[in-house]
């Protein structure tokens with residue numbers, strides 16, 4: 001069997017971008033993907049919700065941890081019985097996975113923000129945690145290229161905490177309700193901006209990255225290949241390929257490669273490394289630091305922190321001028337000075353023009369229906385996304401006995417939010433209530449309860465970057481300190497979470513690391 | 527183009543007539559038309575098998591009171607929401623099954639005590655004090671009181687089971703095409 005130049009594991013944002021750069025750059029690449037290759041034309045049919053066996057409720061108990069799964073797309077999400085994991089009793093972690101070519105980019109919400117030096121150099125700013133080994137200046141040229149590829153629309157504001165991008169400028173007019181909220185924010189010097197989102201019918205590695213990578217003639221995609229471990233050449237101490245199992249037949253294979261790029265998503269990549277044990281790395285590949293698996297972070301979400309009603313829109317008087325649209329409030333706490341009783345900050349997504357759900361109304365019967373009719377299209381809501389601090393005790397490890405359908409040891413995941421996060425959530429709720437009142441909205445519901453860790457689908461860290469091989473797994477190029485032909489290019493490399501949705505940064509980091517690989521190969525250094 | 531016309535023809539008429547009328551035997555051999563199908567809900571009465579008859583009767587009245595018929599929409603009962611939820615409960619967790627069974631038993635007991643008749647026979651006005659927990663403000667966490675929790679969940683489920691029913695879709699599609707609850711369904715893969 002031949003030896004590939006590069007083995008890429010995973011085909012989502014990170015793996016798709018690695019394939020796009022490396023294959024087009026002339027490297028002979030093999031991409032292994034655990035899930036199937038869907039045919040968008042043949043795999044989907046239009047159905048009415050009443051035709052589904054469970055009327056849109058989904059089969060009870062099918063997805064205890066995937067609140068995003070609907071009965072329409074249930075077959076797309078990773079089956080939790082085939083792919084189990086565990087967590088400490090009472091501290092659930094909601095692990096949301098899609099195992100298919102394209103990964104979670106088949107379903108992502110496309111919000112695309114850059115990180116700033118408030119994240120990359122967070123320790124310099126407030127003394128907490130670690131700095132990243134890179135700064136915005138290092139990553140900006142890659143953001144500059146990723147945004148146009150994903151056709152990100154939005155509006156530049158010149159804010160240091162929300163770096164400007166190469167955007168399709170969103171010049172749409174804000175509805176009056178949105179204008180009122182923005183005016184309330186302005187009075188307090190709270191910045192706002194348009195949503196920043198990848199556009200197009202599908203903004204996935206499936207359509208934007210993999211087709212061009214295949215066109216180069218240098219990429220082979222093998223779906224249904226569940227990687228068990230990365231193998232190590234005991235003589236050289238370098239990675240020499242991977243062992244994988246065919247998803248359907250459970251047949252075992254070994255593949256050889258000169259360079260391995262791991263992009264199986266944050267926790268799956270770390271799981272593969274922890275499962276890749278050898279006499280040289282008894283606690284997991286590239287884990288001489290002992291940091292592998294630790295410093296799991298994400299963004300805590302308080303969904304619908306505040307749900308309000310725009311009174312002037314009642315009784316069907318809303319219309320497009322008053323209602324509709326939305327925006328984003330970037331982090332504004334603890335930037336120029338220390339504020340409040342916590343460090344770091346949070347952001348809001350806000351939207352206008354929906355009908356408030358019946359659960360918020362303490363009514364039933366005809367009265368409820370009348371209220372719902374009166375409130376149709378009057379809703380204004382904010383969701384809070386806050387930075388969960390990096391803490392060593394938030395970690396993943398291999399479960400001693402639990403195995404998946406393919407006999408691969410599973411993860412035990414421990415993540416808890418702490419006081420800093422709780423204080424942020426409380427402040428976010430109180431501030432949201434004040435702003436909505438100032439804008440003249442009626443508050444229907446308010447709360448500061450975070451969804452369980454993981455549910456934001458922004459799990460990050462556990463294989464972090466850093467200059468120091470004693471406190472990090474990867475260097476500034478996503479290259480393992482311990483194994484120089486091993487790269488980990490997904491969200492597991494994050495040092496801190498920030499409040500920004502992470503995929504744009506994952507794409508930019510993967511692009512940067514992949515170009516570095518080409519460069520090092522050219523120089524004969526890899 | 528020709529294929530699209532054939533498909534339109536098939537969906538516009540009952541499936542068994544379309545091929546005979548629009549496809550010559552030669553064409554039929556070449557084309558792979560999409561045949562129209564109907565879900566079992568549309569052709570048969572679903573059997574109930576989870577709740578006891580007295581619980582089912584109470585649930586039916588609760589459904590009628592919580593989601594009554596409107597000028598342009600069906601009631602939960604007309605939408606078959608009760609039979610559907612009976613089925614859904616039969617496959618739900620033991621905790622959820624107990625929540626609903628106990629909740630309906632409590633309604634029946636309260637009704638017997640107050641009015642000397644089962645909940646199924648109460649008018650909407652009579653049921654009001656028993657449904658008082660539904661007029662308490664929303665809280666993020668489910669209420670501690672199991673009866674309040676049952677009533678909240680029953681309200682949510684009845685509303686959704688009604689909105690996702692064929693009678694509701696039929697009523698809505700008279701108003702607008704978009705409201706018919708259509709979505710892209712992902713087929714299972716091997």
Ligand SMILES: Cc1cc2nc3c(=O)[nH]c(=O)nc-3n(C[C@H](O)[C@H](O)[C@H](O)COP(=O)(O)OP(=O)(O)OC[C@H]3O[C@@H](n4cnc5c(N)ncnc54)[C@H](O)[C@@H]3O)c2cc1C
Pocket residue numbers: 009010011012013014015016032033034035068096098099100101102103104105107108109110111112225226227228263264265266268269272457458490491501502503504506
């Ligand atoms: C509903 C939803 C909304 C979201 N919204 C946003 C948003 O608005 N903005 C944002 O920034 N992010 C969003 N995200 C998150 C975003 O999708 C992820 O950050 C992104 O896809 C991560 O890319 P990735 O390549 O690291 O992982 P993935 O996209 O998950 O891809 C990893 C791939 O690796 C494969 N794999 C895993 N294990 C193995 C193995 N052992 N062997 C072989 N292959 C393996 C998986 O099957 C998968 O295809 C959202 C996600 C979801 C599901």
